[in-house]
Amino acid sequence: MNCKVQIDKLNIHFGQTHAVKDVSMDIAANSVTAIIGPSGCGKSTVLRSINRMHDMTPSARVSGRIILDGSDIYDRSLDPVSIRRRVGMVFQKPNPFPAMSIYDNVIAGYKLNGLLVKKEADQIVESSLQRVALWDEVKDRLHRSAMDLSGGQQQRLCIARTIAVRPEVILMDEPASALDPLSTLKIEELVEELKEKYTIIIVTHNMQQAARVSDVTAFFYLGEMVEMGPTKKMFTTPEKKQTEDYITGRFG
């Protein structure tokens, strides 16, 4: 297995709260890994540690290692900004920049690399929007506010904005939980396609969604990773009793 991200004995505290306990996971390149579990079990917390989002939370303490392509992202010599260029993130609630047009939203992250030629920008905007299947819907109003889009379109715009930066890994934290069923379906199809180029880690509280989109599923409970394995196996013959109880809906 070509291991893209390796989480090794990860522990995360918020003040006195021990939110993530001794979690170790190996995540293969170009795969979709789903993280499932009842709410409050530490799914988002683990996910956000993979692009050092906790750096902004003064009370957060992260220990253990997260190896991205052979180097520890928590190594002091590494700049979190450069990590986040390689590990993009899509959030639960669509969060386009309200003061920017659709076009400017897509190019916002890429532009941070420096000045760019208009032609190059046009091309990145088009290809990113094509990839998230939004191009045809918005090509006539690229310079209108991103807030005119529906929730599902906004979320796809946020994904386009993320892939425009050309990351290697994309983290998604319940990306469809605020969307209607049709938009959810579109996001799921998109995840399926994106894994050709990216390594995807997706948090979801929706087990059917995990079953549909992921290759590997990890089940979390109370801050610990109970079990991780091929999705098919996890949903048919899990090894742990807790996993079975959860996926059969006996709790959570």
Added chain:
Amino acid sequence: MVNSDKHRNGDALFKGIAQFFALSIIAILLLMTYRMVAESMPSIRAFGVSFISGSNWDAVQGQFAALPYLYGSVVSSLLALLLAAPLSLGCALFITELAPKRLGVAIATLVELLAAIPSVIYGLWGIMVMVPWLQSTVQPFLIEHFGFIPLFSGAPYGVSMLAAVFILMIMIIPIITSITKEVLLAVPQSQKEAALALGATRWEMIRIAVLPYGRSGMLGAVILGLGRAIGETMAVTMVIGNTPQISLSLLAPAYTMPSVIANEFAEASSKLHSAALMEIGLILLVVTLIVNSLARLLLWSVSRKLGGGAK
């Protein structure tokens, strides 16, 4: 049924009281304007439009015109705003985004304290510390090195337009800073995280997520500062030199509308004199209303452009 009727009565009563107070505010404003127009009538009749365009103010001769005061008020306030706005923004950004939490809170508290200092204290400081310093150091320096520019020509009097600009700047920084701070604090975490997740540095995050989101609120803060500067009386009166003249030079003394009202109203010698002062008050009222309406209009158009997204 009985219960819900009771509630209805309560609601109606409350609505009635609220409506009464809302309407009485409008009534007070209208009455005040009416009284001011009535009291200014002798001056309006005597001078007409030349009251605003002329610059001769002579109580002995019974000649009154307000342009120097209008000019002094507008120029001192706008220049103060021009200096205060970027400083306040920097200060608010430091408090909210850059400083360690405790330091930020300490500075914010200090800034709020500054806003509570009575303006006469600022005036005293201005006249006893700032004006002498301007006269002995700053103005001679400006005259020597930039004297060829009309803005900095003339003699170093100390009391001057420049002194008024500085004192107004210092006085409006606290209010602009503290409102801007609130505006910046209201920027949702999700917006900042969106920028960070794209690989933005802290400064880039401020530039692409924080400032655009907060811009309508910041505009509001700046306009509020302008309103305060235009109406400020005491401190300005103490340092501006109270000379009704229009000079391009910032080093020359000037005069503002509130200052002349405060200085002359008690000893207005004639009916025409008090009417002229009243008319200046009327102009001040109109200018303030225009500034505020302009601000509302701007705010409204900005928030509409954002599609209600940035509330």
